[in-house]
Amino acid sequence: MTASIDNTHFLLRRLHSLFGLVPVGAFLVFHLWENSQSRFGAAHFNETVVGGLQRLNYLPFLELFVIALPLLFHAGYGLAVIGSGRAEPLRYRFLRNRWYWLQRISGVGLMLFLLLHVGMTRIAGMFEPSIRADLFGHMQQSLSQPPVLALYLIGLWLAVFHLANGLSTAAIAWGLTTSANAQRRFGWLCGAFGLLLGAIGMHGLIGFLAAAGGAA
Amino acid sequence: MIRANVELRIRRQDTPGSAPYWQVFNAPVRERDNVISVLMQLRQQPVTADGQRVDPVAFEHNCMEEVCGACAMLINGLPRPSCSALIDELDHPIVLEPLPKFPVVRDLIVDRSRMSEHLQRVKAWIRIDGAWEIHERTQRQSQQAWARNYLYSRCMSCGCCMAACPQFGPDKAFVGPAPLAQVRLMNAHPTGRYDSAERLHAIMAEGGLTDCGNAQNCVRVCPKEIPLTTAIGELGRQTTLQMLKDLFGA
Ligand code: HEM
Numbered sequence: 329m330t331a332s333i334d335n336t337h338f339l340l341r342r343l344h345s346l347f348g349l350v351p352v353g354a355f356l357v358f359h360l361w362e363n364s365q366s367r368f369g370a371a372h373f374n375e376t377v378v379g380g381l382q383r384l385n386y387l388p389f390l391e392l393f394v395i396a397l398p399l400l401f402h403a404g405y406g407l408a409v410i411g412s413g414r415a416e417p418l419r420y421r422f423l424r425n426r427w428y429w430l431q432r433i434s435g436v437g438l439m440l441f442l443l444l445h446v447g448m449t450r451i452a453g454m455f456e457p458s459i460r461a462d463l464f465g466h467m468q469q470s471l472s473q474p475p476v477l478a479l480y481l482i483g484l485w486l487a488v489f490h491l492a493n494g495l496s497t498a499a500i501a502w503g504l505t506t507s508a509n510a511q512r513r514f515g516w517l518c519g520a521f522g523l524l525l526g527a528i529g530m531h532g533l534i535g536f537l538a539a540a541g542g543a544a
Numbered sequence: 545m546i547r548a549n550v551e552l553r554i555r556r557q558d559t560p561g562s563a564p565y566w567q568v569f570n571a572p573v574r575e576r577d578n579v580i581s582v583l584m585q586l587r588q589q590p591v592t593a594d595g596q597r598v599d600p601v602a603f604e605h606n607c608m609e610e611v612c613g614a615c616a617m618l619i620n621g622l623p624r625p626s627c628s629a630l631i632d633e634l635d636h637p638i639v640l641e642p643l644p645k646f647p648v649v650r651d652l653i654v655d656r657s658r659m660s661e662h663l664q665r666v667k668a669w670i671r672i673d674g675a676w677e678i679h680e681r682t683q684r685q686s687q688q689a690w691a692r693n694y695l696y697s698r699c700m701s702c703g704c705c706m707a708a709c710p711q712f713g714p715d716k717a718f719v720g721p722a723p724l725a726q727v728r729l730m731n732a733h734p735t736g737r738y739d740s741a742e743r744l745h746a747i748m749a750e751g752g753l754t755d756c757g758n759a760q761n762c763v764r765v766c767p768k769e770i771p772l773t774t775a776i777g778e779l780g781r782q783t784t785l786q787m788l789k790d791l792f793g794a
């Protein structure tokens with residue numbers, strides 16, 4: 329009798345699901361929470377929020393092992409998962425089927441967004457010390473260009489949808505919710521969570537534009 | 545009593561490998577006809593709407609009361625058994641296509657042997673004969689458990705759930721919803737549960753439970769209203785526990 333751990337298929341797929349929740353999903357919540365403090369202005373944001381993070385112990389390892397590698401694994405395996413299915417959102421117009429399709433669309437969209445987003449902030453900051461020193465000013469400048477703001481709004485809602493819907497499907501995959509009623513109730517709860525998280529994210533984006541700028 | 549003619553658009557295919565093509569028929573319908581009874585009528589006068597005499601349309605049916613599963617096809621774009629598809633309740637013209645995801649044998653007949661292969665792959669049976677004689681009868685189960693399990697025993701292997709599943713297809717490994725639901729049923733059986741770890745291991749391999757993407761079309765199209773997504777959630781829980789047993793010891 330071959331056990332499930334002799335065959336990596338099940339473990340890899342569950343790892344993909346787990347990584348989507350923690351650390352990647354948990355990081356998204358933390359990230360949007362941190363950014364919602366943009367409304368306190370440049371000084372607070374640059375010193376307390378960004379400065380606090382930049383002074384974290386073992387920061388490069390945390391960034392690599394808690395964020396980058398789990399996300400890369402999730403995204404890479406996610407692309408393989410996308411290739412293993414064929415959505416028919418127009419033939420089967422059921423809500424969950426549309427979410428199935430959107431989960432995949434949002435995954436691909438997120439990958440493109442994250443490449444741009446990480447490139448424009450974290451990677452650009454490695455070459456440009458002034459960006460690291462005044463991340464608030466950098467974000468304010470970027471977001472005041474309408475195309476960039478639109479890009480961020482789309483990226484935000486893709487990520488929030490993907491996490492909220494992923495939470496509801498992960499609950500089925502792991503066996504937390506079994507009955508149709510439990511799955512429906514938890515689905516609504518995830519929807520409410522998504523709306524709240526999206527609102528926090530929007531608040532963060534608006535904060536960069538509304539709050540007093542300038543590092544000095 | 546012939547009441548009217550109804551327009552049927554049928555996707556036809558002469559042999560397994562050949563190219564499909566469409567034909568339109570104006571078929572006579574009687575009161576309370578269903579798709580199969582109309583196809584039977586049509587078989588006697590296989591003449592297309594533009595008057596051409598053609599080979600009769602090949603289709604499959606057996607019980608005519610939605611318990612055998614043989615007559616499933618795509619009706620107006622959705623998979624369902626054609627014996628319970630009443631003409632009066634369908635939009636016209638009626639579009640008939642073979643059940644997708646399964647190889648076409650001819651016209652509306654498909655080969656569903658993959659269904660039985662997958663039922664075998666997940667060990668959807670109950671072992672009652674061992675190397676020794678088992679004198680005991682099956683243990684009794686509670687009325688509540690019986691009522692829950694009965695839902696899954698109604699599966700007629702029609703394949704509608706498989707046809708609607710975005711993760712199932714000829715080029716895909718996924719076993720599909722119906723075999724998974726049978727694992728749920730067999731694992732709950734008083735005798736069948738002795739082999740539940742083996743069944744779980746079978747669905748924890750390639751093409752198993754984790755290939756489900758939770759689109760939940762299966763439960764929407766199943767004509768027997770089998771709670772397929774509940775089975776999938778319950779198997780999610782059983783496989784989570786099985787994984788912990790495999791990792792840390794039972
Ligand atoms: C902000 C970043 C991301 C977060 C928070 C996240 C989170 C999640 C979560 C929680 C799930 C649910 C897992 C399950 O149903 O078991 C999921 C599923 C999925 N993710 Fe992501 N994800 C992210 C980025 C990506 C990216 C970049 C891709 C790349 C294509 C991707 C592709 C997928 C796919 C295809 C699924 C569906 C898996 C399935 O149905 O089995 N995700 N994600």
Ligand code: SF4
Binds near residue numbers: 613702721722725770
């Ligand atoms: S579960 Fe329902 S749709 Fe699927 S094969 Fe059985 S009866 Fe048909």
